[in-house]
Every structure is written in C-alpha cells, then in structure tokens.
Amino acid sequence: MKKLVTAVVAASLSVAASAHDMVPGKAQQQPILLQGGTLHTVTHGVQQNTDLLFEDGKITAIGNDLTVPANARVIDVSGRHVYPGLVALDTTLGLIELEAVRATNDMREVGQITPEVSGHVAYNPDSEITPTVRFNGITHAQIVPQGNLIAGRSSLLQTDGWTYEDAAEALDVGVHVNWPRAGLNNAWWERRSADEQRKANAEALKKLKRAFTDARAYFEAKKAGQLNGTDVRWEAMLGLFAGSSKLFVHAHDKRQMEQALEFAKEQGFDLVLVGARDAWRIADQLAAADVTVVYGEPYGLPSRHDEAYDQAYSTPALLAAAGVDFALAYSTGFWDVRNLAFAAGNAVAYGLDKEQALAAITIKPAEVMGVADKIGSLEVGKQASLIISQGDVMDHLGQKIQHMFIDGAEVDLNNRHRQLYQKYQQKP
Incomplete structure (x- = not known):
C-alpha cells in the first residue's frame, strides 16, 4: 500500500510539474491594424502590401491604406507574411x-x-x-x-x-x-x-x-x-x-x-x-x-x-x-x-x-x-485567428512566427523549448 501511495503521488507531481505557465490571451480590447503585409488569404489569393483590420475578434477590413481607427494598435508587417491560423x-x-x-x-x-x-x-x-x-x-x-x-x-x-x-x-x-x-x-x-x-x-x-x-x-x-x-x-x-x-x-x-x-x-x-x-x-x-x-x-x-x-x-x-x-x-x-x-x-x-x-x-x-x-482564411467577417511570420510559413528556414491572434486575442508564443534555449544561452 505504501508503494502504491508513493507511485500515485509521484505521478500526480509529474503531471503538475508539466503544466505550462503561459497565460491565455485576453479578449481583444482595441482595434488592431496590420499594415503593409503580404496577405495569404487562401480564398482570394496572395495580396501584396495590404492592410488588415480586426476589431472585437473579427476581421473588419482588408485593403490598401486603410484608415486607422481611433485608439487602434498599429503593427507594421511590411516585408512579413500574414496567414490564417x-x-x-x-x-x-x-x-x-x-x-x-x-x-x-x-x-x-x-x-x-x-x-x-x-x-x-x-x-x-x-x-x-x-x-x-x-x-x-x-x-x-x-x-x-x-x-x-x-x-x-x-x-x-x-x-x-x-x-x-x-x-x-x-x-x-x-x-x-x-x-x-x-x-x-x-x-x-x-x-x-x-x-x-x-x-x-x-x-x-x-x-x-x-x-x-x-x-x-x-x-x-x-x-x-x-x-x-x-x-x-x-x-x-x-x-x-x-x-x-x-x-x-x-x-x-x-x-x-x-x-x-x-x-x-x-x-x-x-x-x-x-x-x-x-x-x-x-x-x-x-x-x-x-x-x-x-x-x-x-x-x-x-x-x-x-x-x-x-x-x-x-x-x-x-x-x-x-x-x-x-x-x-x-x-x-x-x-x-x-x-x-x-x-x-x-x-x-x-x-x-x-x-x-x-x-x-x-x-x-x-x-x-x-x-x-x-x-481557415483571411476574409472580412471571419474570426481574427491569424499568424504573422517573418518568412514562408511552410519553409523550415523561413518560418518565424512573430505574432499569433486567436479571435483577436494575442497569444503568448513563449514555450518550454524557448525558455530552455534562453537559459542555456547564459551558460559560460
């Protein structure tokens, strides 16, 4: 019985220790405008140097030189690629x-x-x-x-x-x-x-x-x-x-x-x-x-x-x-x-x-x-679930996800691998 209890406690601790500490994103609080990116819309082709605006978790506008709404957060994505999640x-x-x-x-x-x-x-x-x-x-x-x-x-x-x-x-x-x-x-x-x-x-x-x-x-x-x-x-x-x-x-x-x-x-x-x-x-x-x-x-x-x-x-x-x-x-x-x-x-x-x-x-x-x-695509009216990559998302060398939004909420892209990488970068 003592061995069984010990095994159960050890298993419980192993599960608890495996929980990540990234806090889920908060609901979108302000309009967000992505300016000048390469939009891979999936359903309407690839659109170069194009803006994308999303508010309250939904994509509200796609086009060139979109007007910046009041209190909006503007992210310059020129030279970067925007994809649906x-x-x-x-x-x-x-x-x-x-x-x-x-x-x-x-x-x-x-x-x-x-x-x-x-x-x-x-x-x-x-x-x-x-x-x-x-x-x-x-x-x-x-x-x-x-x-x-x-x-x-x-x-x-x-x-x-x-x-x-x-x-x-x-x-x-x-x-x-x-x-x-x-x-x-x-x-x-x-x-x-x-x-x-x-x-x-x-x-x-x-x-x-x-x-x-x-x-x-x-x-x-x-x-x-x-x-x-x-x-x-x-x-x-x-x-x-x-x-x-x-x-x-x-x-x-x-x-x-x-x-x-x-x-x-x-x-x-x-x-x-x-x-x-x-x-x-x-x-x-x-x-x-x-x-x-x-x-x-x-x-x-x-x-x-x-x-x-x-x-x-x-x-x-x-x-x-x-x-x-x-x-x-x-x-x-x-x-x-x-x-x-x-x-x-x-x-x-x-x-x-x-x-x-x-x-x-x-x-x-x-x-x-x-x-x-x-x-599944970048279209007006759809949820703002999208990613921004420095390069081609399907390329091992080019992919570098810099931002992720799910229903307009920004997602913390930190993870255990990244934390360990940063830790061992400090090793003499």
Missing part, C-alpha cells in the same frame, strides 16, 4: 503528456464500442506541448480519442484557453471508427495463423456493423417515440443518422477504404477517410464518390517493397490531380503536429501546388470540421 487534424494534443508516464495518457477508454467518449472532456489546456505547437503557427487542433472499433467523438479546440469550454470551436463534430484490418499481418510479432487472422478480421467487421445496426434501430425508435430507456452509446451516434454529424473512418489499406466507402454509401453517411495511406491507389474512386480525405502520412515510409521511396510525399499531388477533396494532417500526433506546415511544404516540393498546400492546412481542415464560415 493553421488547423491540425487528427491529433491527441492535450490527451497525453509523456508516453513513458501512464498517468499522463488519457487518450482512450476501455472497450471496443465507446462512441459516447468525447475527446475534449479529457483535454488538458495546461499541457507543456501545446505552446510548442502554437509556436509553429497552429491555432486550432482536432482532439481525437483513440480506441478499438468505435473510439468516440472529436472536437475542434483553439490552442489557447483556460479550459476546453474557453477553447471550444466545435464540439462533438463526428464519430471516429477504426476500420478492421482487411489483410494479413506479416510482422514478426504476429503469432496468429493466417486463418486465425481472417477469422478475427471478419468478426471485428461483423461486430462493427452490428453496432451500427443497433444504433440505427435506437435512432428509429427514438424518432417514433418508442424508446424504453436511454443508451449513451447510441445517443452519441444519433447525429450520423440525422445528417448532422460526420463519420470519420481511420484506414490505410486500399481494401479497408473500399469497404468503408461501400458501408458509408449504404448507410448514407457523410464520410471522411483519415490516414488514408493508400488513397492514391483509389484516387479516381474517391473523387467520384465525393469523399473527403484527411491524408495523414506526409512523411510515411513505403508500405510495400515495390513502392517508390517518395510515395508518401507525392501522394498529395496525386490526390489533387485526381480532384480529391483533401486536407493534410500529421496522423494521430501530439508533439509532432508542430511540423504540419513543413509537411505541406514538403508536399509542394513533390508536386503539389503551393496554394493548394496552404489550403490543405487551413480552409480544408476548417471545412472538414464544419467551421469554414469562421476560420
């Missing part, structure tokens, strides 16, 4: 702090069918990781619970806030399904025979489909006023059948994605494929079905012996050429999602149009999460 999809940011410390890992619930789980409930706004992610331009992140078959629902949160309520942009947007394996695992650690694996795959798919059958029956019974009780699992899935929620299917293999496409068509769901390593193999099929892809393997290794070394890097360009609606993500990451902008830049080096690459980490993720009317 970057949106990171498919993350576990705030759900895990240290992989080696189990007490800091709150990514998943017990069980295979847990649609009632909401990622934002376990979100830690004081995570030390979040400020390091903000430093690379990410203003919003999709928080995705992990799990087995039906993992739960994801939410889009701002990366600056006291609580998840403060940071909420869109809660419980969609249900996440990890599609059962469709092929055999040939890894050295797999102990099951081929027949055993096929049987397990079939049983998992059967269990998944049965869950949706039960959920639909619950939906129909509730609509008809014939429910005898409440099931929190199926309550969480009502939006799928009502058309107000999306189905996010995590799958990489071509066969998995084809099964998911057929299933979503049968059910009438709004499908988003996440991860989608093999999306290039069925790009025409995805475009024809008007399915959105969140491509999460921008730095992936070849998955087959006969694939080109650069298959992961060139896939975004192939999807764009086929007319697939897609966004880029750093699949299921937390600390590493800070490299999202560089993944987009890498895709440009392998054939993706630069404007499409920027859209894939701004407006396209906003569309996936249903908030493109509020964030």
